Amino acid sequence: MKNQFLIFMMLAGMLVISPNVSGQIVISDNGSTTANAASVLDVQSTSRGFLFPRMTMGQRDAIVSPPTSMIIYQIDNTAGVYINTGTAGTPDWQEITDATHIGGYWTPTGSDLYYSSGNVGIGTSSPSELLHVDGRPGIIMVDAETNYDAGIHFGYEGSSLFNLFTWGASTTNPYIFFGSNSYSQIWGMRPTGRVWHDYQGTTAAAYVLNSGAPHVSFSILNTANTIRNISYGIQVSLPNIPTTSLDTVPAGITVFVEGDGTGLFALNQHRDNKGWMATEYNGVSGEHSTGNRGSLGTTNGGAYGIHGTTEHFGYLGRSTSGVLGALNTTVNVNGDYGVKGYGVDDSGHDGSGFVWNQTRGGVYGTNTDDAEYTFGVAGYSPTGTGNTRRGGVLGADAGANYWGSLGYLRNSGSAWCAGYFSAAPITGGTNGNKNFSSPVSAMAISAYGDLFGAQISGGVYGLYAEGNNYSVFARGDMYRTGADVHLQQDNSGQNNIMYTLVSPEMTIQTYGIGQLQNGKAGIDFDEAFSNIVSGSEPIIVTITPIGESEGVHLEQVDGKGFRVAENRSGKSSVQFSWIAIGKRAGYENISLPADVTSSDYTNKIDQGLSNDGNPDEVAGEGLYYQNGELHLGQAPGQPSPTEGATIERSAPEIKEKQIFKTEESFNEPSENKEATEDKKL
Template identity: 25%
Template sequence: MINMTLKSYFLTFLISFLGVITCTAQVGVGTTTPLAAFDITSTTDGLLIPRVALSATNVATVVTPTVSELVYNTFTSALGPNQVSPGFYYWNGTLWVPIASGNLTAWSLTGNSGTVATTNFVGTTDAVDFVTRTNNTEKVRVTSAGNVGIGTPSPAAKLDVASGVTTVNSVVNATGSINDFLQFNVQNTSTGIQAQSGYSATADNGSPTTGFAWVGINNSTFNYPTAYNVGVANDVSFVGSGQDMYVANANNTKSIIFSTGRATTPFFNERMRIRSDGSVGINSTGAASEKLKVVHSGAGNDAINAVNNDDNVGKGNAVWATNSNATGTSIIASAGATPPSVLPTTGAGISGSHVDGYGVYGSTGNGDPSNASHNGHAAGGFLLDNDNSVATTGSSAFAKLAGKDNASPNGILTAQNVLYGGYFQGGVSAQSYSYAGLKYNHTGAGAGGTDYKVIGNGVASTIILDENKMPRVMFCPEAPEVLFEDYGISKLSNGEAFITLDKVLASSMKIDEKHPLKVFIQLEGDCNGVFVTDKSNVGFRVKELNNGKSNVSFSWHIVGSRADSKDANGVINSEFENLRLPIGPTKLKQDVLLEKSNSRQK
């Protein structure tokens, strides 16, 4: 009876349940009005999903799982890409996919809060690269070694950006707004002697040592010997090993400005400027009319210091200046307070002027007479060339100032030292030449040589003007010896007169038996005639013949040898008294000239 009753109840429930399904196609548990295909309603209990111990996300575990099948995993597997931990998972046909729990253990598309940086992160927990994609194409990769690649799956540096073929010019574009430096900052914390910090760009066919450009700074102990790393500690460098290096301002009205810093504002102190017209100013803004303008106002320093250390003959020059204008001047030099710039209208190679000092000053060293290696040198040289070609040696005029030489008078006799203040030569074939301020040793016999004011192969002469203001030449008498002369007038007194020589003149004359005083008397009245006696360095006596007692006037003329010049110790400085037709100095040879290529003018 009981079994029949239970069977009756079950049958009744089943018929009713099937009736509901058949009629409504919905199942309700705890409700007679289900709102879905399966509606469970309860205020005290929940839905208990099957609990399964999964071993990995890529292992089915459940027998024949169906897509969208839901389980609650109770197992924590080992770390790895397929790790599982307790929580809800659904089957997507290939893998078990975790479902975010109530405390949002997964990252939300709308952001997360309450995260802890040491435990909450986006990334991997194993040695597998972290990759981000767009349009299912890799865009950024963080390798397990810590390198970041943008546009490359194998970054070779901490940040490796590969733009590939692009329509924009910039690989990296950074913007910001701050009333101070906005910069990329690179610091190398190594203290090694090769350590540097900076930025490098490499050509498409270059390498880290060729075809590159570098800008940066070295460290405090820098001592790297490689050729392109030049400098001492904490030097800033801009180095390239490609071909041409370009520094350009594309604005055709603006300049490239080089500055040094200082501690107060403005922090940049302009030192050099390259203007858009190509002119350069150093400590000056420059001007279009001056391709290079250098301004310096400090005392004792140089505006320009040009040095050439090439010691090969005829090679480099410290300064090369050329002006191709027919009446131009290559170098105009002026000095002093508000100095004038003086130059000839026909042009010049160098034009110098000074308010109080020298317009042009030249100096040469090692001019000691014993220094044979510097024979032919002078502080200044001047040449009037016949044909404007150094390939030929002909000249119309030639001069040297403050020089020395050593030459044989005829190419056979012993060469003698020649020290001169000036040497001047004129003429084309048979030149006239003369020395001024000359010291010359005629014999080299131990004396100091002879001093000459002017000596040469021409004649001593002067110019006077005639009644028509025409210049007329007067010539000086010349002698084979070095002589002094004097003239005077006197008068016999009772047939006798003593003439006292000028003391200054007498002290410079050599009067002895070998060098007698020559006296010439011209009577200016009638008497028996006169003779000269008692000649000495004091004077001479004139007496009338036949013991006459006349009182007539006369004029006298004396000629005597010039005495040698000696110093305070009696050493001869210059020979005079024994010279008679000595062998003199010959012409100086012109310097061998070099002509630089005119291509330097371009």
């Protein structure tokens, strides 16, 4: 197969050297021969050959400063005739093996190799290309010797354009790469099948796949049976590049589809879980085998999801709401809600206050501006009185022992309440089905205010209160502008109207029946009266005899009691009634708040407060208390309705963050990208 070119011929016997007048030398076993006119040295023989110097590769490489074109015969490794194509300082020994080096032609051997008009054919006698391989299986093998890698250069007019090379063939982890030069590794593949691509361009897409096939154009199958972290079909990682708009966001994968097609469709092996991206109606859609399905970037909102069985559904980012959740009107059970939020479930996750960024919970709603008729959270219930015990918002403990509702339709006469609150009835016993043998501590409403604890204004009735021990307990002074009326029910069940005795003084009184004995009597006040009657103010005692007498008079009165005697030293023993009135201790010189007792106090209340439920009513001016007086208006130094604590409002997120990060990057290690100086291709 190999046609070796012999530059020199040596005779084994008698050599004849004939000098030529032109300076030529001929070596021949024929004494009458003459040198070729074009040669300097002409060796001729018809029975002998020329014997090159023979040595090992190590001996060859030990030659000091071998000149260019030195020729030896190497007897080990890949034996053959070698010529130094390099320089004396940098030798490059190349084997003389083919027509490139010896100027000959490929020699056919049987029907295996042909040369025709500059084309070489292997397995064909009529090659149509420079190298034409035909046959079965038609494989070309490029085999490099020890410590070298195999490769192919593709060029044009002497310039290298592309290269296909193996790398690290002698290592335990070799690979093959394709690049624009000997060290540029644009594409690479391991023997295990792992492929990588390093694209450094900026003006065009890294991958272009154009297929007219009516079937799958691109398919990726991950057959891993074990999972170390996460197995992927496709993973894309991008650097964190700052962007200014959605149009400049870098994308790992971009799919563009003309018409009504789907940009990306994914299906699991059993074909029961599937998803779509960039469809005619949605950005992303997915469906689970249970029938649960959802979409992102829909016609009606940013996100849509529906439960496959109940068909409860919800939206995110609608034109009329940020979040919408809805139950199927025909298929729902207790415990179903259009929107659910779960907060903390551990006592160790405590909040630190009542400010929005100090609390934690299941649902958070806020307004970040002061627009009228806006609410952080709103709940509504249909009007009408068909079904009761319903409302707009419900708040309760987990067992609903203590609950309250806003916008509530109570069961009593189908009456609407702005707010209804209950501490849950304790069953058993009497007196309103309440049994106080066990301790109770629940309160339906607790209210604490800076100016007012509560303001209640009813169109017909203001406040109705009832209680077992008391209905109303007021700690402090009580003021009223109307009558203090008492309704006393008599034996017939009728209410008798009674009025509280009033006085311009803070007085206390007691009364009783006494009896003269020989014209005299001593009365001790009851202990309650004696303890709270003022000792610095006179006590007024009025005595009325019950029966005929000379009349009576007081001999002595103090905080403990009084003594009475009959006039004219009478000795009768008639009964008498008495009433004692005195000032309450500590209230002898009472000073009441001037703003409360002022005639314009109630007018200020009317002007300062208004019914927000009536849009036709003039808005109240506001009230504040300062320096012992109630004022109309807004308190100086207090935040105006357009000021206050800043509430954070998150801007729409426009950046896609890297979701997965594996231990290995897509690019090969850097040491594989640069060749060492002693590496030969």
